[in-house]
Amino acid sequence: MTLLYLSAGEASGDVLGARLIAALRARAPDLEFAGLGGERMAEQGFETLFPIRELALMGLLEVLPSLRRLARRLDETAADIARRRPRLVVTIDSPGFNLRLAARVRPLGIPVVHYVAPQIWAWRPGRVKKIAQRVDRILALLPFEAPLFEAAGIPVSFVGHPILESEAAQGDAARFPLEGPGLIVMPGSRRGEVGRLLPIFAETLRALPPEVVPVLGLAGTVAEEVKAKAAGFGRPCRFVRGPLEKADAFAAATAGLIKSGTSSLEAAVAGLPHVVAYRVNPITAAIARRLVRVRFASLVNLLCDREVVPEFIQQDCTPEKLAVALRPLLAGGEAAAAQRAGFAEALARLSPAQGLPSEAAAEAVLGMM
Incomplete structure (x- = not known):
C-alpha cells in the first residue's frame, strides 16, 4: 500500500x-x-x-x-x-x-x-x-x-478553484422557507472573527427592517458561541450547519452579510448578492496595511478588477455603512442584478x-x- x-x-x-x-x-x-x-x-x-x-x-x-x-x-x-x-x-x-x-x-x-x-x-x-x-x-x-x-x-x-464544486449552487429554496427577506450572516469559523464581527453584524441588523430574517452559518469550532451571541439580535434567527443546508439557505435568502474569505465565493456561486466585511486587531491591521499589495479583499473583485461586491474592511466595517449597502440588495433590482453579472464573469476564470x-x-x- x-x-x-x-x-x-x-x-x-x-x-x-x-x-x-x-x-x-x-x-x-x-x-x-x-x-x-x-x-x-x-x-x-x-x-x-x-x-x-x-x-x-x-x-x-x-x-x-x-x-x-x-x-x-x-x-x-x-x-x-x-x-x-x-x-x-x-x-x-x-x-x-x-x-x-x-x-x-x-x-x-x-x-x-x-x-x-x-x-x-x-x-x-x-x-x-x-x-x-x-x-x-x-x-x-x-x-x-x-x-x-x-x-x-x-x-x-x-x-x-474548488468553489466550482461547492454545493452552494445546488440549493433548493423550497427546502428552506423563510417568512421574510432572508439575510445570510457569515461571521467566520474562528473565535477571533466571531468576537470582532458578530457584535457589528448585530448592530447592522438593528438598522434593517424588522421583517428581515437573519440566517446564521455555524462552523464547528464556534457554533455554540455564535448561537449564544445571536440571542442578543433582538429578532428570531435561523441557523444552518453543513454544506447542503447552507446551500438551501443561500437559495432562499435575498442578500448576505459575509466575512471576507471563501464564504464570499460560495455566495457568488449561489448567485447571492452580498457585502463583504472584515476587522482584525488594530495593530495587525496597521502591519497589514504596510504589506498588502492589492486593491481588493474579495476574490470576485480581484478577478473582475473592479468592485462588484462592496467591501467594508477595518475602520469601514461599521453597522451604519453595512446597513446602507445592504438595503438596496435586500430590495433586489439593479444592485442585485449587477452583482450577479459580476459573479458570472469572475467564476468563468476559475x-x-x-x-x-x-x-x-x-x-x-x-x-x-
Whole structure:
C-alpha cells in the first residue's frame, strides 16, 4: 500500500482534503492516507493526528498566545511523518503551519506538494524565495498565480478553484422557507472573527427592517458561541450547519452579510448578492496595511478588477455603512442584478483546462508520485 500524508489546518482545507481523497481513490484505490484533517476528511475514513481546530488561528498578534502549542504540534506532525515515511506529503493551505512543516520534511527526502498557493500577489512577495526552498510543486487555485511562482523556479499546476464544486449552487429554496427577506450572516469559523464581527453584524441588523430574517452559518469550532451571541439580535434567527443546508439557505435568502474569505465565493456561486466585511486587531491591521499589495479583499473583485461586491474592511466595517449597502440588495433590482453579472464573469476564470478542480489536483498529485 502507498501512503500519502495530508496536512489540512482549518475548515476550508478540510473540504479540499476530503475532495482530494475521493478523487485520488477513484484513480488509485490502493492509496492509504494519514495526517491532519477535520470532519469532512473524517467522512472519507481519514483519521487525524490531532484536532485541527488548534491550528485555526488568524492574524499576527492573535497567534502569539498559541505559539508554544503550535510549535509542539509542529514537532508532533514532523515526527509522525518521519516515522511513517509516506511517498508524498500534501500540505493544504494554512501556510503559517504547513510551510514550516514542509521545511521540516524536506531533509527527509520526501517530496512536498503545497495545495493552495500562498498569496504572494497580495502581500510579502519576498516569501517566494523561502517557499521555493520548501516545496516541490504548488497546486494553484487562481489563473494568475502560476507565473509568479514559476519565475522563482517552483513548478505549478493550475487546478482551478474548488468553489466550482461547492454545493452552494445546488440549493433548493423550497427546502428552506423563510417568512421574510432572508439575510445570510457569515461571521467566520474562528473565535477571533466571531468576537470582532458578530457584535457589528448585530448592530447592522438593528438598522434593517424588522421583517428581515437573519440566517446564521455555524462552523464547528464556534457554533455554540455564535448561537449564544445571536440571542442578543433582538429578532428570531435561523441557523444552518453543513454544506447542503447552507446551500438551501443561500437559495432562499435575498442578500448576505459575509466575512471576507471563501464564504464570499460560495455566495457568488449561489448567485447571492452580498457585502463583504472584515476587522482584525488594530495593530495587525496597521502591519497589514504596510504589506498588502492589492486593491481588493474579495476574490470576485480581484478577478473582475473592479468592485462588484462592496467591501467594508477595518475602520469601514461599521453597522451604519453595512446597513446602507445592504438595503438596496435586500430590495433586489439593479444592485442585485449587477452583482450577479459580476459573479458570472469572475467564476468563468476559475475553471481548470478539463474536469473538476479536485480531479485536476488528484492528477497533479499522482503525477508527482
